[in-house]
Amino acid sequence: MKNKKANILHEQIIFIILNVVFFSVMIVFIYLQSSSTSLIEEGTAKQIALLIDSSKPGTEIQINLQDFFKKAGENEVAKEKSIEIDNEKNLVVAKAGADSFYDYGYFNDVNVEYKFEEDYLVLVVK
Numbered sequence: 001m002k003n004k005k006a007n008i009l010h011e012q013i014i015f016i017i018l019n020v021v022f023f024s025v026m027i028v029f030i031y032l033q034s035s036s037t038s039l040i041e042e043g044t045a046k047q048i049a050l051l052i053d054s055s056k057p058g059t060e061i062q063i064n065l066q067d068f069f070k071k072a073g074e075n076e077v078a079k080e081k082s083i084e085i086d087n088e089k090n091l092v093v094a095k096a097g098a099d100s101f102y103d104y105g106y107f108n109d110v111n112v113e114y115k116f117e118e119d120y121l122v123l124v125v126k
Contacts, residue, residue, distance in 0.1 A: 037071055041102035044068045045094035048083070048121070049106040052092070055125040057110055066119035072096040083121055085112050 033039070044065060051061055065083070072082040075097045084093040090109070095101040111126045 037075065037097040037100055038102065040068055040071050041094040041096050041100060042104075044083070044096075045092045045102045045104040048085070048094070048123070049092045049104045052085075052106045052110070052112055052123065052125065053108045055108065055110065055123075057126055059123075059125040061123040061125070062117075063121045063123070064119060065121050068094070068096060069119060079116050083114070083116075085114050085123075087111050 048063065051063065055061065069079050069082065072079065072095070077095055077098065082095050084095075085091070086093065090106050091103050092106065093101055093103045108125075113124045113126065115122050
């Protein structure tokens with residue numbers, strides 16, 4: 001009879017330990033994802049793509065990307081290489097880390113020229 005009670009206690013302790021380990025791993029994963037460059041890359045690529053989608057030919061857009069350029073500079077990514085717009089594939093690529101990037105497509109069939117001015121990205125939609 002004692003043996004059965006001891007087995008139940010051991011099973012409960014193992015269950016609690018496994019739950020604590022699982023939730024600890026989840027919390028660490030969420031923390032690393034939220035503090036990484038992936039969020040800023042995703043937000044920037046989507047912002048630029050949505051602006052291009054809502055633009056008409058002849059539009060010039062200036063986007064303040066000071067925070068994005070700062071994060072890219074911390075990771076030793078040059079400002080000119082941090083944002084790329086591929087007109088053939090209708091794709092915006094944001095790169096704020098040496099080993100990471102995020103690309104997001106846009107649907108508007110326009111030709112987009114872009115240039116960097118200080119903390120701004122200037123888009124000219126043609």
